[in-house]
Amino acid sequence: MKNRQLRLKRNIRQGEPVSLDLFDLVETDIPEPNEGQFLVETKALGTSPAQRAYLMGEMSRFHPPLAIGELMRGRGVGPVIKSRHPDYKEGEIVACSTGWQDYSIQDGDQTKMPVKTLQKIHDPQEPLYLHLGTLGASAFAAYYGFLDVGRPKAGETVLVSSCAGGVGSMVAQIARLKGCRVIGIAGGPQKCAWIQDVVGVDAAIDYKNEDLYEKLAELVPNGIDVYFDNVGGETLDAALKNLALRGRIVVCGLISTEYIDPPVPGPRHYYNLIYKRARMEGFFVWDYFEDFPTAEADLVRWYKQGKLTPTERVFKGLESAPEALQSLFAGVDTGIKVIEL
Ligand SMILES: NC(=O)c1ccc[n+]([C@@H]2O[C@H](COP(=O)([O-])OP(=O)(O)OC[C@H]3O[C@@H](n4cnc5c(N)ncnc54)[C@H](OP(=O)(O)O)[C@@H]3O)[C@@H](O)[C@H]2O)c1
Structure with missing residues (x-):
């Protein structure tokens, strides 16, 4: 038995899709x-989406780049199969920074990590x-961002962008659980049908084929109480324009503009934060x-x-794994994208 690893072969160019060509598949002994x-x-x-930044060869807003030849970083889940650590027993399940490989050594010392993971x-x-998605990191972003930052109340109207995506599909489900009215934004009729049938939103907006401003005026005449933003850009602007009094915008991500260089100008309708006494x-x-x-x-x-x-x-x-990462940017798939080894 060997340990297969995906190591960075060359840096990605602006606009280039993530593909297996960027990596060497290397076999090592199991450590x-x-x-x-x-x-x-x-x-x-x-x-x-943040993982794309590792491939770029330059410091992004948060992330140091990978060196050529370095193992691709990523979060994984699996059992402890050998342990010489008193707090981690064989058979226990952990989610951690495994990297894109079959086996990883962990030392349990979270003080050395830039963030605890x-x-x-x-x-x-x-x-x-499930412990990376519906019951893990994607859902945790939805849970804390929506509940702690968005502070929803039952009966409020919640707008979620990239609602057919990983975090967005979880925000919408938690919002529904909390008794909110949920409007989801997604690209294309199939995704809009999916968020209505599977995720359970009250209404869907197909931002690729419908006028976002017109649809928001029709669906939320009294304004948006919580906007959970996964995409930034024009969608954020439309949400800002349609905020309710004391509305809240949870800034989770900005996938629509994150990798555009130089950065695009900021939102036009942010004056509404003043008029609506809103918080972003x-x-x-x-x-x-x-x-x-x-x-x-x-x-x-909730799952059980x-x-x-x-x-x-x-x-x-x-x-x-590269194809799964690229699928976030290609926008073809619904839900939380995971790779089973
Ligand atoms: N703050 C945090 O701690 C934290 C933690 C986790 C994730 N995030 C952020 O949360 C967001 C969601 O993450 P995720 O992993 O669940 O990804 P995701 O929403 O599943 O991302 C994929 C989806 O994004 C949409 N998208 C892609 N390019 C777009 C564009 N140019 N304009 C508009 N939409 C675009 C596509 O949906 P459509 O086809 O519907 O456009 C695509 O299917 C990301 O921005 C991520 O960086 C933040």
């Missing part, structure tokens, strides 16, 4: 844990990839790390009660 370490078998990997799964559910606030999910067991317990409970529908789109095999 042995030293005293104080443990070995994790990666059963599944998650995806995040090693999470013990207390009530593992099958398939394990960003968040970073890993800041909530110490509280993850609370989110995990809530999400697992049948109140959460898993939305994972599963790619198969380590070699499909």
Whole structure:
């Protein structure tokens, strides 16, 4: 048995799709844990638009680049299969920075990490990839961003962009659970049908084929109480223009403009933050790390009660990881994109 790794072969160019060509598939021996370490078998990997920045060869807003020849970074989930660490027993399930490889050595020392990311799964559910998506990092971003920053109340109107995406599909489900009226924005009729039929939004806006401003005027005449923003750009502007009094904008991501260089000019309708006494606030999910067991317990409970529908789109095999990452930008797939190894 060997450890397969995807290592960066060359940097990505502006606008170039993420593909397997950017990586070397390398086989190494499976590493042995030293005293104080443990070995994790990666059963599944998650995806995040932020991972594109690692490939660019220059410092992005948050992320240091990967060096050529370095293992691709990424979050994975799997069992501890050998342990020489007193706090991590063989058979326990963890989600952590495994990188794009079959096996990883972890030392459990979170103080050395730029952000804490090693999470013990207390009530593992099958398939394990759920702990990267519906019951893991994607859902945690939805849970903390929406509940802690958005502070919704039952009966309020919530607008979610990239609602057919990973985080967005979870925000919409949590908003529905909390008794909100949910409007989802997605690209194309199929995605709009999916967010209505599977995610359960009250109304959908196809931003690629409908006029966002007209549809918002029709669907939210009294304004948006919470806008959960995954995309930035023109959609953020339309939401700003249609805010309710004391509306809240949760800035989660800006996939529509994030990798445009030089950065695009800011929103035109931000004056409405004054007129509507509104709040616009960003968040970073890993800041909530110490509280993850609370989110995990809530999400697992809702899932077992049948109140959460898993939305994972599963790619198969380590070699499909670049395609899974690219699918975030191509916009063809619905739900949370995960890779099962
Ligand atoms: N703040 C945090 O801590 C945190 C944590 C996790 C994720 N995030 C951010 O949250 C957002 C959602 O993450 P995710 O992993 O769930 O990704 P995602 O929403 O599944 O991303 C893929 C979707 O984004 C939409 N999209 C892609 N390019 C677009 C464009 N140019 N304009 C508008 N929409 C576009 C597409 O949907 P359509 O086909 O519907 O356009 C695509 O299917 C990202 O911006 C991510 O960076 C932030």
